[in-house]
Amino acid sequence: MIARCRLLMVLFLALAIPRGTHAAEKVIADFGGLSGFQSASWVAKDLKLFEKYGLDADLVMITGGARSVAALLGGSTQFATGSGTAPLIASARGSDVTILAASYNKFPYAFVAKPDIRSPKELRGKRIGILNFGGSNDIALQLALKEWGIKQQEVNVIVGGDAPTRFLSLTVGRVDATILSPPHLTRAVQAGYRVLADMGEMRAKFSQSTLYVRRGYLRENREIVKRFVKAYSEAVHAIKTDRERTLKVFAKRMRLDDAEILNATYDYYAPRFSFPPRVDMAGIKDTLDFYAERNPEVKNRNPLDFVDQTILDELEKEGFFKALGR
Known part of the structure; x- marks a missing residue:
């Protein structure tokens, strides 16, 4: 049972x-x-x-x-x-x-520079911070320089770490420009840094x-x-x-x-x-x-x-x- x-x-x-x-x-x-x-x-x-x-x-x-x-x-x-x-x-x-x-x-980035850099042409001779060589940061930079008619050897590319680290490097003067996306891009604009270009609007896909x-x-x-x-x-x-x-x-x-x-x-x-x-x-x-x-x-x-x-x-x-x- x-x-x-x-x-x-x-x-x-x-x-x-x-x-x-x-x-x-x-x-x-x-x-x-x-x-x-x-x-x-x-x-x-x-x-x-x-x-x-x-x-x-x-x-x-x-x-x-x-x-x-x-x-x-x-x-x-x-x-x-x-x-x-x-x-x-x-x-x-x-x-x-x-x-x-x-x-x-x-590209989800903007090219951000110190306030005294007013155009991409003024990047010649400047230090630019990116995440690493060979990644999307690097590709974005190379394609942007190509659109602006700037040769890679005319700028100093520095591996600067992740976005928070690169933003800090920009604020303390270790780099003159870098590539950022929100929310760090928004913080940079609030702090008075200049957006030279929205890389999402570039011709390159x-x-x-x-x-x-x-x-x-x-x-x-x-x-x-x-x-x-x-x-x-x-x-x-x-x-x-x-x-x-x-x-x-x-x-x-x-x-x-x-x-x-x-x-x-x-x-x-x-x-x-x-x-x-x-x-x-x-x-x-x-x-x-x-x-x-x-x-x-x-x-x-x-x-x-x-x-x-x-x-x-x-x-x-x-x-x-x-x-x-x-």
């Missing part, structure tokens, strides 16, 4: 569970930092969009594209985000990496925030990847359209309690996000052209070799992006 009661209880519980219920799929994704252009993943996390699409996503901060790619290839993460440079170079050298999407296809995976993982786990891209895409849509909720996430993640800086940060980034988050192939080409001078393996390569937007194509065909806009 007891055994029969237990069996009936098990059957009752089994029938009571809604059909289609299953445990959320566990995945690990990285993000490169806490600047606004890097926010798609952590907005998706904080707005519970991964959960909405059946994913239990853990986010880990990994700074630097090379480390991000290494973690992805080593299996520590399943999804990676960052500028297009690292996955492009890794893929060109034979690694199993492909770019799926891009939430931010512009750049995939600043991309989503990339191993090709093998995409092939073997396509449905999981599709769910992740849905959450990522909806986060981009939220950033562009839901100011109130996005500001709360920005305030929490960036630890901003100054309303003026918080709102200026949102106003700078939100309109520049790409929705749907398609990769601007012109940005991939410009990046490949830049690196071709130093890395022969990327010379004359087709940008399409490095990008797989078939998930985005499927979502477009299914009306996913239109549905988010209703």
Whole structure:
């Protein structure tokens, strides 16, 4: 009798569970930092969009594209985000990496200088601080100098660390100019420093925030990847359209309690996000052209070799992006 009661209880519980219920799929994704252009993943996390699409996503901060790619290839993460440079170079050298999407296809920087420097031409002979050589800071600087007709040897490029460190170096006179994005850009303007150029308005394109995976993982786990891209895409849509909720996430993640800086940060980034988050192939080409001078393996390569937007194509065909806009 007891055994029969237990069996009936098990059957009752089994029938009571809604059909289609299953445990959320566990995945690990990285993000490169806490600047606004890097926010798609952590907005998706904080707005519970991964959960909405059946994913239990853990986010880990990994700074630097090379480390991000290494973690992805080593299996520590399943999804990676960052500028297009690292996955492009890794893929060109034979690694199993492909770019799926891009939430931010512009340089998110402004060129900031001491108040007595009034135009880009006055940068000749000056010290310019960047994060590191070979990264998006460096590419932005080189392309800006090219547009301004300034040769690299006419300026002194200094590796100056992250944005807070570079801003400090500017204030104490270690550098004459640097590249900043909000909120540090807003603080620099408040302090009286001069914005020489908004690098997002330059002719050159750049995939600043991309989503990339191993090709093998995409092939073997396509449905999981599709769910992740849905959450990522909806986060981009939220950033562009839901100011109130996005500001709360920005305030929490960036630890901003100054309303003026918080709102200026949102106003700078939100309109520049790409929705749907398609990769601007012109940005991939410009990046490949830049690196071709130093890395022969990327010379004359087709940008399409490095990008797989078939998930985005499927979502477009299914009306996913239109549905988010209703």
